[in-house]
Amino acid sequence: MASMTHCSGIKRRLTRQVAIGPVKVGGGAPISVQSMIKARPEDRRETARQIRDLEAVGCDIVRIAVPNMDAVRTLAAVRKKARIPLEADIHFSPQLALASIAAGADAIRLNPGNMSDQVRIAEICRRCRARRIPIRVGMNSGSAVPRKGGVPVKRARNADTAAMMVRQALAFCKMLENCGFHAIMMSLKAADVLSTVRAYRMAAERCDYPFHLGVTATGIPPDAVVKSALGIGSLLLAGIGDTIRVSLTAPPIDEIKVARSILRAVGVRVPGVEVLACPTCGRTEFDVAGVAREVENRLRGVKRPVRVAVMGCIVNGPGEAAECDVGVAGGKGESVLFKKGKVVKRLRPDAIVNTLVREVRILCGDD
Ligand code: SF4
Known part of the structure; x- marks a missing residue:
């Protein structure tokens, strides 16, 4: 794992750099913090309000779930006023990915666990490249399925979740690279700390994509804060991680406060x-x-x-x-x-x- 020294003295894993709007991720850029909008997709006013709140507390990147065309219209509307970059969170539908790119998304998250149509993915790559926006390969333990010859098979009770996530995420990255697309970030979130940390550590040995760190479905504070601090914090201390999202069942601005506390705890000077x-x-x-x-x-x-x-x-x-x-x-x-x-x-x-x-x-x- 190639490395470079961070301001806290920790040797950081050396990664490629991508840009989400004006925010650089990887390649030695400062570790950015992000959160996710929790409003209904059709509620433009509430979405815009949460984005303003996040801007005020120093959030660097905001993610918006795009489960339907209402959400695409909301994305297009809020993009006009937002001062921070917006990442569209896509599951299942290449159509929604293409629509989000056209609506002005600054990055796209795709879930390798539920998208596999190579022709449509090639089209997403083409449009992202034209608009110079990156794709996050966002793997979650819930959608990691074992495959044999590319075909999903039943998950064994003792399956190695971390290894499965890494395999599936890297295979998806390969598919993007085969389309000539390299502006890739990766995340490997499991609902338990150990699998999350193992997955990121394994992947760090096998690629140089910048990592978006997080532990998923952590629950309600204080347990959720402890899980995120342990998972994200231990990876950052090992020099792994380029952007972080703390997942809390709580308002988005709380996620930014905790993210900043984690960064401070590992010795990163953050504003404030x-x-x-x-x-x-x-x-x-x-x-x-x-x-x-x-x-x-x-x-x-x-x-x-x-x-x-x-x-x-x-x-x-x-x-x-x-x-x-x-x-x-x-x-x-x-x-x-x-x-x-x-x-x-x-x-x-x-x-x-x-x-x-x-x-x-x-x-x-x-x-
Ligand atoms: S010894 Fe002094 S500084 Fe330490 S906990 Fe007690 S009061 Fe605070």
Whole structure:
């Protein structure tokens, strides 16, 4: 697996690069975050509202399910105003893929598990190439079926889901390449973390397509967040992954918040303020949770990546949060302000929040 170094120090798998509108995926581009619209296909107003919400929280790419022609019309309507690229999610129907390309989709997701008509797929490739848009080969465990001589056969109870997904996805990629099409991304999502991670690791050894990471059908937070963090996070730590989607049974903007938290946790600097707070203990001298929440709320609009610490005591606080750009540690009736672990001044407890907010604004050049 060829590699290159990431800003967090992790060696990233070296992949080809594709472009979804203005967003580059793979080839060393920053790891992008994406989500999916959860409105009814015919509901243009709600679809447009969810896209605006996602733009506001820093989503890079939005996917829209296209199960019928109503959805194609919605896609065409929202494409005119959306500022971020839109990927059309297609199952079963080459016709809907072709219609979505014509409606202005910036990328197409095809499921190898339910599309096999080579003539129609060649036509999709031709149109995508003409419009310079990529195809994501989006394999899901649910649609992975074993084949013999190309014919689907009954799935054995002990079938290796990960191996099956990889085989089927790579065979589909080969079909696209035989059509002279190379602007390919790949995803290999299973409903369990282990199969997902195994599938991506196996595929990483066998191709250099950029990967869209995700674990599917994770369910409701907090379980869903843990599964996504484990699956996506462990792959990112291994240098695998170019764009990520956290699947939650929750509003789309929650998916972006979790995606950014996962990126931060693996050491990627992402836009916005990250507030670190100590877990509190018997040494805690002030309302750590309250201060952390207030600072986070007041700095919500900040775009630069900044790390802020709110620590409950002077004994351990500045040292434990030495990586943070700025922070406070509470003391008895008195607190200290520190920058990169060095105490720079003493504060009255009632000045903590205002001082932290002002210091971050100065760091960002807004004061
Ligand atoms: S920073 Fe201080 S108050 Fe917070 S958990 Fe650590 S020892 Fe306790």
